Amino acid sequence: MPDPTTGARPTLEAVAARAGVSRATVSRVVNGGAGVRAPLADRVREAVAELGYVPNHAARTLVTRRNGAVAVIIAEPEFRIFSDPFFERQVRGISRELAMHDSQLVLLWVEGADDHDRIARYLGGGHVDGALAFSLHDDDELPAIVVESCVPAVFGGRPGGIRGRDRAVPYVDCDNRGGAHEAVCHLVGLGRTRIAHIAGPLDQTSALDRVDGYREALGGAAGPVAQGAFTVESGARAMAELLDRHPDLDAVFAANDLMASGALRVLRERGLRVPEDVALVGFDDVASVAEATDPPLTTVRQDIEGNGRLMVRLLMDVLGEGNGARDGAPHSVVTPTTLVRRASA
Amino acid sequence: MPDPTTGARPTLEAVAARAGVSRATVSRVVNGGAGVRAPLADRVREAVAELGYVPNHAARTLVTRRNGAVAVIIAEPEFRIFSDPFFERQVRGISRELAMHDSQLVLLWVEGADDHDRIARYLGGGHVDGALAFSLHDDDELPAIVVESCVPAVFGGRPGGIRGRDRAVPYVDCDNRGGAHEAVCHLVGLGRTRIAHIAGPLDQTSALDRVDGYREALGGAAGPVAQGAFTVESGARAMAELLDRHPDLDAVFAANDLMASGALRVLRERGLRVPEDVALVGFDDVASVAEATDPPLTTVRQDIEGNGRLMVRLLMDVLGEGNGARDGAPHSVVTPTTLVRRASA
DNA sequence: GTGAAAGCGCTAACAA
DNA sequence: TTGTTAGCGCTTTCAC
Numbered sequence: 001m002p003d004p005t006t007g008a009r010p011t012l013e014a015v016a017a018r019a020g021v022s023r024a025t026v027s028r029v030v031n032g033g034a035g036v037r038a039p040l041a042d043r044v045r046e047a048v049a050e051l052g053y054v055p056n057h058a059a060r061t062l063v064t065r066r067n068g069a070v071a072v073i074i075a076e077p078e079f080r081i082f083s084d085p086f087f088e089r090q091v092r093g094i095s096r097e098l099a100m101h102d103s104q105l106v107l108l109w110v111e112g113a114d115d116h117d118r119i120a121r122y123l124g125g126g127h128v129d130g131a132l133a134f135s136l137h138d139d140d141e142l143p144a145i146v147v148e149s150c151v152p153a154v155f156g157g158r159p160g161g162i163r164g165r166d167r168a169v170p171y172v173d174c175d176n177r178g179g180a181h182e183a184v185c186h187l188v189g190l191g192r193t194r195i196a197h198i199a200g201p202l203d204q205t206s207a208l209d210r211v212d213g214y215r216e217a218l219g220g221a222a223g224p225v226a227q228g229a230f231t232v233e234s235g236a237r238a239m240a241e242l243l244d245r246h247p248d249l250d251a252v253f254a255a256n257d258l259m260a261s262g263a264l265r266v267l268r269e270r271g272l273r274v275p276e277d278v279a280l281v282g283f284d285d286v287a288s289v290a291e292a293t294d295p296p297l298t299t300v301r302q303d304i305e306g307n308g309r310l311m312v313r314l315l316m317d318v319l320g321e322g323n324g325a326r327d328g329a330p331h332s333v334v335t336p337t338t339l340v341r342r343a344s345a
Numbered sequence: 346m347p348d349p350t351t352g353a354r355p356t357l358e359a360v361a362a363r364a365g366v367s368r369a370t371v372s373r374v375v376n377g378g379a380g381v382r383a384p385l386a387d388r389v390r391e392a393v394a395e396l397g398y399v400p401n402h403a404a405r406t407l408v409t410r411r412n413g414a415v416a417v418i419i420a421e422p423e424f425r426i427f428s429d430p431f432f433e434r435q436v437r438g439i440s441r442e443l444a445m446h447d448s449q450l451v452l453l454w455v456e457g458a459d460d461h462d463r464i465a466r467y468l469g470g471g472h473v474d475g476a477l478a479f480s481l482h483d484d485d486e487l488p489a490i491v492v493e494s495c496v497p498a499v500f501g502g503r504p505g506g507i508r509g510r511d512r513a514v515p516y517v518d519c520d521n522r523g524g525a526h527e528a529v530c531h532l533v534g535l536g537r538t539r540i541a542h543i544a545g546p547l548d549q550t551s552a553l554d555r556v557d558g559y560r561e562a563l564g565g566a567a568g569p570v571a572q573g574a575f576t577v578e579s580g581a582r583a584m585a586e587l588l589d590r591h592p593d594l595d596a597v598f599a600a601n602d603l604m605a606s607g608a609l610r611v612l613r614e615r616g617l618r619v620p621e622d623v624a625l626v627g628f629d630d631v632a633s634v635a636e637a638t639d640p641p642l643t644t645v646r647q648d649i650e651g652n653g654r655l656m657v658r659l660l661m662d663v664l665g666e667g668n669g670a671r672d673g674a675p676h677s678v679v680t681p682t683t684l685v686r687r688a689s690a
Numbered sequence: 691g692t693g694a695a696a697g698c699g700c701t702a703a704c705a706a
Numbered sequence: 707t708t709g710t711t712a713g714c715g716c717t718t719t720c721a722c
Binding site for chain 3: 356357358368369372373376400401403404405406407408409
């Protein structure tokens, strides 16, 4: 409890005085109490409670060099994408795992290049123990900034191009290529022969990898590809475009569920039945989207929240070991995907 | 630049040595350089640049008792509402204003009552200079927790019930009652006589105040009220319900734009023309919604981003003056609304 | 097992 | 104008 008039909080010293012990002993008790005899420890805990003592964070950080805080860096376009359940789920995973490690999530919201300086200063200033960043766009400078700050960092999604110093940065990503491959193979297995692809923005590695998986599965027989923007509307537009150019399509693999749902709408508007006339597969398996459509989407599931948690664990690994020089190169993780069969394919 | 092998960052001391001055002088230069002769200051700045010196935040906080960080507390249900452009805009305003005050936004995401302890500890631990919180639900314990932490705080939206110690907490809110009043008066001025209201969730003060404004404007002549949940779907449902019960409605005031757009859809489905048969007014003036409908919505505008910025300024006021005992009771601000006329009424 | 003492890196009086 | 000197509140050897 802070003194109501001065706002001053009790210090370790005050607790020590009250409990009749030294500051060191109080410190030990506050930090777990190892090596302090029970009766003494109890007396200290009592004093702590009576005084409403709460350790001063800055003082602790000053000596331990640990902050108990991790920055999550989200650039404007992605932040807007919070309406895409994808990001919300990933951040939720991060938030939960961080809480388990007694770390605070500090959200850094980057609105534009103007903010880069501020971010660099913040990261460099030792406010946080590490950083988690999402790198979606190829031409994004953020990854470079983060890497240069020398703060341990883990990326969500394979970074496009850490220009200049492209020493490996650890990242967590799902197996985009493999997932896409499986989705398309599933369509092939269904006897479909004219399989189109609605791709995401091709400056994002996830979209690129999914196109690769699609092409790989089809080999020379790969069909038309239209580019969308991972949104419902863009999926609808891409679908319309594909149908105009190739009215005889019998299957579509969309690079995410949002675009698949847009595509679905257009297919029905054109009087095409799903899956009878055109089979449709999405990606992500975001429940609120994939299960809500009619028919529900067959889609490639990735464990989004799990990937968020994994980012935190990787970071904690680096923090745990690496005092100074990191020996083992930081390792990235590519998580598996699974095909979830519903009614659309 | 941290030492690449030890990870150690240069200290003030190192800079002082290199520049051949005292630590105090370096400190002065780093903090604005007032009262240091130019040549000396330049030498210091040079040393700072050469060494890549960045001040240690913890050390600075320890002595200044300022963190340069403000917590923004968002509870789960509201966070999900990021898909509602409303929240995004308000947080953006906060983020920008905070940046202007060289403060960091620390996002605290509360998922449930389990997190209350963690939040209380965080707030109590002196990690942040102040807190901004959104209090939407009447039965939310968050306001009480924030108030008890003794950290200066400003709320977004009039808090429902700070139970127990309900000494005034400062908040920023738009004039919900007045805005609603004006909207309804506008409908009356249009000659409408059977004016219904689609309310928001009645455990939120904003929704309550808007109902009040509606009733006040209509006096004894107030029409039917259906309750929604500030979402498009709930607006559609409420509209359907109202039309079933009162097919002769000639106007509707919806408590936000999202619900108005849902209502609009139902009106058209039932073959009613807007505004000819039924005039429609919304609330908030979220551009992506109000301007996108057909016809575009007449609505009550509030400066959402501005309110976010205002929250920060109020907080900074409190932080600036109040070293210890706050004298003047913290003041709340109710911002004006304006009616924006478009085609729907 | 417990206490004494030495800092962590910085700012802010106070002297010079 | 510049330097000297105390701490800020905490952890952590190191003696006891």
